[in-house]
Amino acid sequence: MSGGPGKPFLYVVVCAAGVAKDVGVLVSAAQGRGWGVGVVATPLALGFIDQAAVEAQTGYPVRSAWRKPGDVRPLPPADAIAVAPATFNTVNKWAAGIADTLALGILCEAHGLGIPTAVLPYVNSAMAAHPAYEASLARLRDMGVLISGLEPHPPKSGGGADTFRWEEALELLAPEVNPRG
Numbered sequence: 553m554s555g556g557p558g559k560p561f562l563y564v565v566v567c568a569a570g571v572a573k574d575v576g577v578l579v580s581a582a583q584g585r586g587w588g589v590g591v592v593a594t595p596l597a598l599g600f601i602d603q604a605a606v607e608a609q610t611g612y613p614v615r616s617a618w619r620k621p622g623d624v625r626p627l628p629p630a631d632a633i634a635v636a637p638a639t640f641n642t643v644n645k646w647a648a649g650i651a652d653t654l655a656l657g658i659l660c661e662a663h664g665l666g667i668p669t670a671v672l673p674y675v676n677s678a679m680a681a682h683p684a685y686e687a688s689l690a691r692l693r694d695m696g697v698l699i700s701g702l703e704p705h706p707p708k709s710g711g712g713a714d715t716f717r718w719e720e721a722l723e724l725l726a727p728e729v730n731p732r733g
């Protein structure tokens with residue numbers, strides 16, 4: 553437990569999808585359930601979130617790039633990871649074992665470390681129709697990743713962001729790590 557006395561620590565990995573601007577909803581929900589929280593953003597997701605607000609909310613820097621050798625680790629180690637929102641791009645690269653962003657490096661390594669990981673993809677149905685996507689989800693499922701039940705939304709529909717249930721990540725992780733035990 554590394555999120556403070558008796559507190560497990562959750563990494564929220566945020567990708568470059570429109571709903572990312574509301575990541576504070578997940579941070580609050582996790583903190584309310586007893587998690588310490590740090591946010592890891594893909595480089596493109598930095599343009600979608602209010603970094604200063606997230607840092608004020610979590611008390612930790614938003615991580616996006618690898619630290620330099622010798623620099624202290626900015627976040628405690630993760631007890632669990634929530635990937636929300638997860639883009640088509642990051643889902644496919646993660647499943648393929650590509651680690652060209654810090655977020656992907658953390659996700660690829662999490663499997664070998666046995667860190668419980670939940671993913672809330674936010675992808676439109678045209679992208680989701682690409683055969684790589686279903687194959688990627690199947691591979692992540694085989695790796696033990698917990699995957700949300702949210703169906704892809706129609707393209708160019710504005711996305712139905714109101715149907716994105718951030719709390720589902722915590723519900724998926726609860727049987728694995730439950731701060732409130």
Ligand SMILES: Cc1cc2nc3c(=O)[nH]c(=O)nc-3n(C[C@H](O)[C@H](O)[C@H](O)COP(=O)(O)O)c2cc1C
Pocket residue numbers: 566567568569570571594595596597638639640641642643653674675676679711
């Ligand atoms: C305004 C905007 C909204 C986007 N929304 C989504 C989305 O909902 N889902 C998605 O998979 N990609 C979305 N994209 C495309 C991703 O940003 C793009 O694929 C990017 O390469 C993802 O990078 P990342 O996976 O490293 O975060 C959006 C792009 C823009 C400009």
